Amino acid sequence: KQEVTQIPAALSVPEGENLVLNCSFTDSAIYNLQWFRQDPGKGLTSLLLIQSSQREQTSGRLNASLDKSSGRSTLYIAASQPGDSATYLCAVILTGSNYKLTFGKGTLLTVNP
Amino acid sequence: DAGITQSPRHKVTETGTPVTLRCHQTENHRYMYWYRQDPGHGLRLIHYSYGVKDTDKGEVSDGYSVSRSKTEDFLLTLESATSSQTSVYFCAISERGVETQYFGPGTRLLVL
Numbered sequence: 001k002q003e004v005t006q007i008p009a010a011l012s013v014p015e016g017e018n019l020v021l022n023c024s025f026t027d028s029a030i031y032n033l034q035w036f037r038q039d040p041g042k043g044l045t046s047l048l049l050i051q052s053s054q055r056e057q058t059s060g061r062l063n064a065s066l067d068k069s070s071g072r073s074t075l076y077i078a079a080s081q082p083g084d085s086a087t088y089l090c091a092v093i094l095t096g097s098n099y100k101l102t103f104g105k106g107t108l109l110t111v112n113p
Numbered sequence: 114d115a116g117i118t119q120s121p122r123h124k125v126t127e128t129g130t131p132v133t134l135r136c137h138q139t140e141n142h143r144y145m146y147w148y149r150q151d152p153g154h155g156l157r158l159i160h161y162s163y164g165v166k167d168t169d170k171g172e173v174s175d176g177y178s179v180s181r182s183k184t185e186d187f188l189l190t191l192e193s194a195t196s197s198q199t200s201v202y203f204c205a206i207s208e209r210g211v212e213t214q215y216f217g218p219g220t221r222l223l224v225l
Contacts, residue, residue: 031211032211034213034214036216042218042219043216043217043219044156044203044205044216045216046213046214046215049212049213089155089156091156093211098161098163098169098210099144099163099210099211100146100158100161100171101146101156101158101214103155103156103157104155105154105155106155
């Protein structure tokens with residue numbers, strides 16, 4: 001059974017700091033890995049999707065990397081802002097799973113002004 | 114934002130009553146999913162659909178049924194609600210399964 005772990009569960013940083021969120025998964029036979037953001041009381045917003053054949057994806061201040069062989073992904077946020085405060089979730093689609101996402105429990109990020 | 118709506122957005126019901134949640138999309142995406150989100154458990158897949166009238170179970174399907182009679186609507190039914198089904202329910206859609214999933218705003222369900 002695929003398990004997805006996100007460490008740390010919570011992170012507090014001062015504004016302007018660069019930071020890294022971690023995601024690990026137990027089964028490397030994945031189609032892709034996705035990073036989402038969830039604001040309190042809201043739904044999930046897709047940030048980045050990395051296909052299994054890719055090493056990284058970038059969108060603005062966000063950069064996500066994927067090391068499938070070691071079962072790890074990182075989400076790098078540059079020059080953090082208070083508006084980045086949210087819960088960040090990673091999820092993977094296991095091959096042969098009929099495209100079902102398995103989620104980690106998320107990292108709650110707080111960026112302090 | 115992807116065109117996904119969920120109704121109702123909030124519901125309070127009593128144990129033993131049936132409850133139906135609706136997910137409606139305007140994107141004509143093939144795949145639709147129902148998740149529940151609970152503290153300490155994260156997001157867990159309940160049921161999903163890969164086409165009209167094509168559905169399958171997810172990780173936590175006991176006590177839930179689904180139906181999809183047309184592309185745009187995916188219904189989740191709690192046949193006899195229990196307090197353990199108090200949760201936030203999210204619908205998601207995906208065009209081809211391997212692509213990005215887009216999530217609806219969620220339904221908060223309280224079973225008393």
